[in-house]
Amino acid sequence: MSAPRGLRGLSALSGLRLQPSSVPCRSLATTPSSDPSLGPSTSAPTLPPTLREFQASLRVEHKNFALTKLAAQLSSRVAGEASDQEERNALAARLATRDVTPRQLDTLRLLSRYNGSMPYLRGQTILVKVLSVDAERVVVDTGAYGLSTLPRADVSVTHIHTEGDDPPPVRPSTSDVRSGDILRLRVEAPYSPFGDMQLTAVREDAAAQRRTVWRELRRRMDAAQPVEGRVLNDCPDGWAVGVAGFVALLPYRLGTQATGQRVGVPQRFYIVAMDDGRQLMQLRDANLAQGSWGGGGR
Structure with a gap:
């Protein structure tokens, strides 16, 4: 007995849909795989090392690195001690030509070698050596933490260290600081973001500064060297x-009308007399010939 017409049509329709994708199970079992990685392996599997073995390998590498570093440190320490001794000898040779006492030399050596007390130097005055001077800055060696710089305008001969109450050295000007001078400077900060020590010039007493300037003016008068000044105003006997x-x-009688009228303008004068007690000076116009004194008077 044949199936009804409607069922035959449904079976035919179902066969058309399933035929392209239907494969017997026996065919799947006997078809060889096209991917060689899925085939059976004949070698033993490579397993990762255990945690203990991995730690042991790291320990051996670290031990070798530590031994190498220790040997390098020992060799550098021996070389460093020799270089430190050479630096101390060189420092002593350089400072031997300067007016530096043995106590100051020992202090410089201690500061150069041991820096444990550096945090306590804030606000203290130390001795430094000038290495170079230019128009804008002064480079000094503190003996610790490298070199430091200061503005050129902040340093003068009054900061040069002298023994006892000796006055500063006589220089052509009060700002004549030279390489090799030993200065007294104040420590503002032992450490700075740039790795050096921050220093400032010690503010000298006003009376001491005036004495230093007065000595320089007297030296200029004795050497017949001109000084620079500015006419302030007219007075009964001349110009201030x-x-x-x-x-x-x-x-x-020692000036000219042209000089007296240039108020506030820097001009050159010669000192002809000085009164140390009252700190008064008498000047002569540099534009006035020495043989024509009195020609410019009123």
Whole structure:
């Protein structure tokens, strides 16, 4: 008995849908695989090392590295001690030509070698050596933490270290600081972001500064060297002239009207007399010939 017409049509339709994708199970079992990696392996599997073996290998590498580093440190320490001795000898040779006492030399050596007390130097005054000077800055060696710099305008001969109450050295100007000078400077910060020590010039006493300037003016007078000043105003006997913080007198007979009228303009003068007690000076106009004194008076 044949199936109904409707069922035959459904079976035919179902066969058309299943035929392209239907494969017997026996065919799947006997078909060889096209991927060689899926085939059976004849070698033993490679397993990762255990945690203990991995730690042991790291320990051996670290031990070898530590031994190598220790040997390098020992060799560098021996070389460093020799170089330190050479630096100390070189420092002693350099400072032997300067006015440095043995106590100061020992202090410089201690500061150069041992820095354990550096944090306690804030606000203290130390001795430093000038290495170079230019128009803008002064480079000094503190003996620790490399080199430091200061503005050129902040340092003068009054900061040069001298023994006892000896005055500063006589220089052509009060700002004549030279390489090799030993300065007294204050420690503002032992450590700075740049790895050096921050220093500032010690502010000297005003009276001491005036004495230093007065000595320099007297040296200029004895050497017949000119000084720079500015005419301030007219006075009964001449013109008042400001010179290095002092008020001097330019008599009418020692000056000219052209010089007296240039108020506030830097001009050159010669010192002809000084009164140490009252700290008064008498000037002569540099534009006035020495043989024509009195020609410019009123």
